[in-house]
Amino acid sequence: MSPSAIKPTAMKPASSKAPGRVAYVNARLLDPGSGLDEIGGLLTDGAKIADHGPRLFNNGTPEDALVIDCAGLCLTPGLIDMRVQLREPGAEHKETIESASRAAAHGGITSMVALPNTEPVIDDVAVLEFLARRARETKLVKVYAYGTVTRDLKGRELTEFGLLTEFGAVGFTDGLKAVADSQVMRRALSYSRTFGQVILQHPEDPALSSGAMNEGEVATRLGLTGIPAAAEVIMVARDLRLLELTGGRYHVANVTTFESLNAIRRAKDKGLNVTCDTAPHYFTLNENAVGDYRSFAKVWPPLRSESDRQAVEDGLADGTIDVIASDHSPHDQDSKRLPFAVAEPGIVGLESLLPLSLALYHKGRIGLLDVLAKLTTGPAGILGLNAGSLAPGAAADLTLFDLDKPWLIDPAVFQSKSKNSPFTDYPVQGLVRRSVVDGRCIFGPDEKPGN
């Protein structure tokens, strides 16, 4: 019983002109797919990678190629962010495809996958077509999108998985709303097998998660309604049972707790087709970041206890967590400058994804290639994207970054329209120098031929 093979088609920015050949010399090549970590060169030809290797340019670079001296910086497959809220259509005052694309380019992200909780929601092929057209016009990063699991996010009727898949949807999710009805979730996991698609679930039991922050001492002191950590494992454990029943593909978004990680770990050991991601704030911050009712630290699921934060780090280190996604959730001041309980949840993350993730490497928790895998091969594998590899023939999507460069995060200079980040003045190491999509430089200094 094999699903029909429908390849996801990227909503590719159409190249204005063929970029020709570009030679990246003197780069630290990091390819998580092959395990390569070596100084060498990489040649792109048009929109594809032609070749790479330590001795590629031993006999000089091709005459017609534009040469870029990477000066020993890290060159990796372009990063993939599998969880981004674009806010377009519907809330263009918070973010647009263009502003999000610029933010992504600055963050070293060359492919981003949009959540379907726009207005209107992506439950119809027409909205997907709109997104594709806007992405083409923007001509920056590659934009993919999920379809919703249920019509209008109401949690009842399934959307047209087949037609949406044909029009480019790379998976199905109700965004920040969990599919609460067990029968609907069962049918979603089952029906999606027809098209080999993955169902991505927001891991919070809706009835238990109407609070404002993590349930615990801090919430008690602040007098805020808590969301228990159990709300997450209840939803995840139920879904894993349904997964076993249906044999579909299941992805848990934003894993934040020890218990749900344990459930996922056991399911993986059993051989179930389950993957999961988390966002940098869940392994960087804990509930104390809420501090003095800082609504920029309000997010769903909420920032958890320190022991849960450590469990997320452990999950990343032992491979239980496959992907780090920014969970980019832009909000304007009016949505955040409110009493904590009524402020919108969400954190912008496109421009801090890489440095916050690299902290895992800098503090010795995870190897560099393993961190990069969670930003490249991990999401590419789950969503079936033709991205995340330096192999000859792969798309020439590249990220060049300075691994050790220290800097302080300053949301005020973010390209994103919204600045709702709790990481103001947070010290990080690792700075993006150049982003390349289909061979075209979309961020970084201009290089003149012969440079």
Added chain:
Amino acid sequence: MTDTRHTADILGFAHRHLLGIDGLTAEQITFLLDLSDSYVALNRSDNKKTSLLRGRTVINLFFENSTRTRTSFELAGKRLGADVINMSVSSSSIKKGETLIDTAMTLNAMHPDVLVVRHPESGAVQLLSEKVNCAVINGGDGSHEHPTQALLDALTIRRRRGSLLGLRVAICGDILHSRVARSNIQLLGIMGAHVRVIAPPTLLPNNIERLGVEAFFDMREGLKDCDIVMMLRLQTERMQGSFVPSIREYFRFFGLDREKLQAAKPDALIMHPGPMNRGVEIDSELADDIDRSLIRDQVEMGVAVRMACLDALTRSLRSNNSSTASTQIGGPT
């Protein structure tokens, strides 16, 4: 079901009731199909009426709406000379609160010879059969069995292809709710055909492979090299909640059109138990294509098969009651 095995050995059919294909042997099925063949000839002749069942009473007891099955049984009974009475749920006392068993007992007291029963609940026909003295034919119970449909499908195929043995048959669509699928899977398996089911996973019952079929989610894959393509009706009346998201998506991926049919053998034939939802599970023009579609043949065979079933199930009565009851027509050929 085999309390008349001894007489049946003589008369060709070992069962008192026809509740399902489950429990029939290849020989019994062949016997019914052979008998049906002779009734096809009768139905095509000028004088379609016999007096085989003269004086016998057949009651069509339908707890669920039906046009073609009820008409087909009615015609079959009348052509055999029986008195046929139709009872449908709207005119029955069920609406007044009478239970299924009460209805059965009431009808039983009227001494019918055959009850043809259709009921929306699986197992209801068997329950009723346990309470009456006459023969019972299952005219379709819930999502369980519809044996005369499977027999007429088999007859239709056999008359076109000569035999069922070794044929590759794809049953496509709403397998989950389909009694036609369940009866056909049984019958085709018994007769040596290779059966595939093709449906979205939400319309495939759990463990369907254990019934001896191969399951596919993709029409082109599943139809590859098939001799026969059986389409099923999307049974929206049995569906609670969304099994498929929309009609247009269903037709796009699981509706039979010329393009998908190309995956099957070049001479593959199309069947549908009716009533068809044109543009939902089958392309309208394809359904009417007389070179590919057996849909009208199926209706014709339906009457003959039901005559054969009425004949076979009343033989023991006739042989017990009267020495002159030897078959005048439609004996084993």
